[in-house]
Amino acid sequence: MKEEDIRPRAIFDEYLRLTAADTLTYFGAVARVPISCPACGAAGVAAFTKSGFAYDVCPACHTLYVSPRPVAEAFAAYYTESPSSRYWASTFYKQTADARREWLWRPKARAIQSIIERYASGDAGHTVVDIGGGYGLFAEEMSKLSGHRLIVIEPGPDLAAACRDKSLEVVQKFLEDVSLADLPEGGKVFVSFELFEHLHSPEKFLQTLKGLMSPDDLFIFTTLSGTGIDIQALWEDSKSVSPPHHLNFFNPRSVRLLFTRLDLEVVEVTTPGKLDIDILANNRSDIKDRFWKTFVETASEGEKQQWQATVSETGWSSHMMVVVRRP
Ligand SMILES: [Zn+2]
Numbered sequence: 001m002k003e004e005d006i007r008p009r010a011i012f013d014e015y016l017r018l019t020a021a022d023t024l025t026y027f028g029a030v031a032r033v034p035i036s037c038p039a040c041g042a043a044g045v046a047a048f049t050k051s052g053f054a055y056d057v058c059p060a061c062h063t064l065y066v067s068p069r070p071v072a073e074a075f076a077a078y079y080t081e082s083p084s085s086r087y088w089a090s091t092f093y094k095q096t097a098d099a100r101r102e103w104l105w106r107p108k109a110r111a112i113q114s115i116i117e118r119y120a121s122g123d124a125g126h127t128v129v130d131i132g133g134g135y136g137l138f139a140e141e142m143s144k145l146s147g148h149r150l151i152v153i154e155p156g157p158d159l160a161a162a163c164r165d166k167s168l169e170v171v172q173k174f175l176e177d178v179s180l181a182d183l184p185e186g187g188k189v190f191v192s193f194e195l196f197e198h199l200h201s202p203e204k205f206l207q208t209l210k211g212l213m214s215p216d217d218l219f220i221f222t223t224l225s226g227t228g229i230d231i232q233a234l235w236e237d238s239k240s241v242s243p244p245h246h247l248n249f250f251n252p253r254s255v256r257l258l259f260t261r262l263d264l265e266v267v268e269v270t271t272p273g274k275l276d277i278d279i280l281a282n283n284r285s286d287i288k289d290r291f292w293k294t295f296v297e298t299a300s301e302g303e304k305q306q307w308q309a310t311v312s313e314t315g316w317s318s319h320m321m322v323v324v325r326r327p
Contacts, residue, residue: 032068053243228318273319
């Protein structure tokens with residue numbers, strides 16, 4: 001898989017251009033509140049400002065995060081009505097749906113299935129609940145390969161309708177508004193993909209989720225790791241550092257601090273990412289570090305693959321997967 005397959009440059013650049021304009025419209029004049037590290041609570045140190053958003057880095061756990069943070073209402077308006085959000089949901093998503101299904105969702109469904117087999121208590125009978133399930137591509141792929149009941153939690157009316165067209169069960173609400181009565185009884189595995197970095201308050205999200213989990217239920221999610229090599233080497237020029245979308249960059253160490261604080265057990269943290277080196281090569285002029293710059297310019301394809309494998313295996317990819325259990 002190459003970055004270009006799932007994120008065609010021209011389409012992605014247009015999305016970034018629209019986002020830059022929306023950032024002024026929706027966040028230009030709103031109130032902002034300074035926050036401490038969302039993982040460990042320590043006071044952060046200024047890292048950089050990008051598109052009018054200031055990022056702090058935590059000196060204790062290296063979490064990178066937006067602070068001061070615009071109030072939650074600004075994000076709600078942005079996500080429901082802005083041109084860049086509509087472009088994402090229509091043009092960008094549709095044009096990359098086939099590639100994403102093949103390269104992202106099918107392998108993800110296989111990975112989730114094997115985690116469920118490894119860690120979920122009992123065997124069949126679990127309901128898989130996809131929080132922010134979008135077009136339902138994961139839910140479709142998951143139902144093809146397992147006997148689990150699938151439920152998508154998706155507040156967006158267009159996306160929820162797309163899921164219903166695929167005969168998927170949908171709870172059309174924000175997670176904060178979901179109650180136990182909306183979900184079936186029995187063991188559950190909650191999943192969310194590329195959502196955690198967007199959350200205005202990860203802690204509030206997790207408190208809500210914990211209220212919906214029974215003992216031994218799992219929460220499996222993917223997010224960006226801020227200590228991943230492409231983010232570290234490109235820093236403020238990393239396209240993953242994209243306000244107003246990505247507000248929280250936890251990492252394999254700091255994410256444990258957050259969950260421990262909330263009395264949730266972290267079962268496993270991995271970084272199965274495959275794109276770090278490819279992203280570096282595509283953005284070589286923005287690399288800050290001499291070694292990586294030389295590496296992507298001169299290393300052979302085989303060497304690049306070898307390094308990518310090591311980066312993933314040792315927890316230093318920017319694509320992170322976390323498995324959590326409610327004790
Ligand atoms: Zn911290």
